[in-house]
Amino acid sequence: MDMARERRRLSAEDWAEAALQALGDGGLAAVAVEPLAARLGATKGSFYWHFANREALVTAALELWERRSTEATIASLTVEADPVQRLRMLFTRAAGRGEGNPAELAVRAAATNDTVAPVLRRVMQRRVGYLVGLFEEIGFGPAEAARRAMLAHTAYLGHGELETRLPGTLPLDRAGGLPAYVDSVLTLLLADAPRQAEEAPR
Amino acid sequence: MDMARERRRLSAEDWAEAALQALGDGGLAAVAVEPLAARLGATKGSFYWHFANREALVTAALELWERRSTEATIASLTVEADPVQRLRMLFTRAAGRGEGNPAELAVRAAATNDTVAPVLRRVMQRRVGYLVGLFEEIGFGPAEAARRAMLAHTAYLGHGELETRLPGTLPLDRAGGLPAYVDSVLTLLLADAPRQAEEAPR
DNA sequence: CCATGTCCATACGCTAGCGTACGGTTGGCG
DNA sequence: CGCCAACCGTACGCTAGCGTATGGACATGG
Structure with a gap:
């Protein structure tokens, strides 16, 4: 036995x-x-x-x-070479996993812990840094890229939280489902995207 | 004594x-x-x-x-009567408090707890419901309103988390500061608003 | 084949926090 | 006043988990 x-x-x-x-x-x-x-x-x-x-x-x-x-x-x-497609991939992957990312959620829930905090900070700063680079690569100026990266990141954080902690809270059933949501978010995040190089904030 | x-x-x-x-x-x-x-x-x-x-x-x-x-x-x-202004107020208030909302963060960090979960779920559903109504009032159709409300809500969640847990991680210093960020987010959330797509204040 | 270093089980003490038992205060009311 | 009920302090038992001490098992090279 x-x-x-x-x-x-x-x-x-x-x-x-x-x-x-x-x-x-x-x-x-x-x-x-x-x-x-x-x-x-x-x-x-x-x-x-x-x-x-x-x-x-x-x-x-x-x-x-x-x-x-x-x-x-x-x-x-x-x-992927195209930054817009990379962004789409990131969002699709992030939103795609059924039950979310329990380890990350646990780490974030323990953010006040002294052992956890620096690790989490590093990971998040890397992520945001990468996102800022992505938006700059797409053609936004540094300031606007930082703002859009931050919106993208915070939306990612909140989404993961809702998805794994409170499934069913997401009002996606009557909103065309997750793919439509990802499309919508990407559209908004890329609204008024310049061709390349700099851009002037409104 | x-x-x-x-x-x-x-x-x-x-x-x-x-x-x-x-x-x-x-x-x-x-x-x-x-x-x-x-x-x-x-x-x-x-x-x-x-x-x-x-x-x-x-x-x-x-x-x-x-x-x-x-x-x-x-x-x-x-x-406030104007839904766009209400949205702006909500975001300004949410982003404005210096150290964030520690109680809410604690509740969310304990989301797996059986006592906490239903309370949190109620609060979030009320919030999202309110936001959906707001975007519908602004003029979006139900599906689009749901998507934008969800983006607004997830961004709110993520923002609060970053603000209170990892202050300084936000790349806002070189992005015009928090007011500029709030403006930017609102602009994106209201992009292509159907009816009175008026927004511009600084 | 046995000795040594590696790895592990058992047993123990310690702490924080939950919950209970019970006796002592205290304050308002008859 | 005196009494009853509300309120609280003290002491206790219990559990879960951390960390330590110590002896034993087991492999492997000399």
């Missing part, structure tokens, strides 16, 4: 992986040593061999998350 | 008020009986006279929050 639960020894990565999983499932509070140990079929003895304390585990999980978020964004980046 | 801490007896409202305060300050986890008792200069004996358990306290605090959020929105509503 060998269960699916294998009996091999655990590495620090195994713990970090499980921690990230738990973070997505139950929030930062769920990144707890003893529950995780039980989930992994091990005990605290194993954990405290690999990590100094709980905070180190949280840090490791966040590192994992940060790396993957960044990689994912970069992956989306390299495919 | 009479301290500022008065010695009068506490009501359930006092506890609920303190709980709401703690919620804003330290999140849902900070709504804890013993710390609050200490903060109020009382003990658990008092608390468990007024409330059955911690969850009842959380419920009371949320009730307080829900009522006030609703009242605040309604208050903003009754002043």
Whole structure:
């Protein structure tokens, strides 16, 4: 009677992986040593061999998350040359996943935590920076690009929150569904797009 | 030597008020009986006279929050007749407060909690519903109004999150500041408005 | 084949916070 | 005044989770 639960020894990565999983499932509070140990079929003895304390585990999980978020964004980046199409891809991907991005939501929900805050800040600044570049590439001037990037980003944040936390709150059923919404948002974000180079704010 | 801490007896409202305060300050986890008792200069004996358990306290605090959020929105509503101006007011108020809305952020961060979820859902649905009505009043059809309301709402959510959690992440310094941003967002949200597409003030 | 370093289980102590039991105040009313 | 009910303090038990101590298992090279 060998269960699916294998009996091999655990590495620090195994713990970090499980921690990230738990973070997505139950929030930062769920990144707890003893529950995780039980989930992994091990005990605290194993954990405290690999990590100094709980905070180190949280840090490791966040590192994992940060790396993957960044990689994912970069992956989306390299495919398409046209910035407008890149923007469309980003929005489609962001809005597309059914249940949203639980890990990110958990990280954001724990934004007040001292371990979490700097990681989150880095990720967001990278994102906004990328978006600003995108809008500049499209042809907006620096100021207008920053404003549109910020609108795009905040809309992304709010959307993800609604999608994963309160599904069904979105009034999309009578609004043509998600694709129509993405189209609409993109249209608004690109309203009055200049051909290229600079533009003068109204 | 009479301290500022008065010695009068506490009501359930006092506890609920303190709980709401703690919620804003330290999140849902900070709504804890013993710390609050200490903060109020009382003990658990008092608390468990007024409330059955911690969850009842959380419920009371949320009730307080829900009522006030609703009242605040309604208050903003009754002043101005022009829907475009109402929208502008909403955005200006939302973006204006310096440190944001800590209580709301705490509630949203605790969205997975079973006590919190229904309250949050109600508030958000009311908000979105109001926004949809606003955009319809402006002249958009139901579907388009829903989409723009959703964009407005998600942008509001994301903005509040950034403002209170990660101040300084907003790339507004080189984008003309917050008023310019609000103008820009409003312009985009009202792009191609059917009827009286009048907007321009500075 | 056994010794050493790696990895883990068990057992323990400690803390914060929930909830209960119960006795003591306090204040208004008869 | 005196009494009853509302209100509160104190003490207690309980749980979950952190962190430590220590001995044992297990592989692997000498």
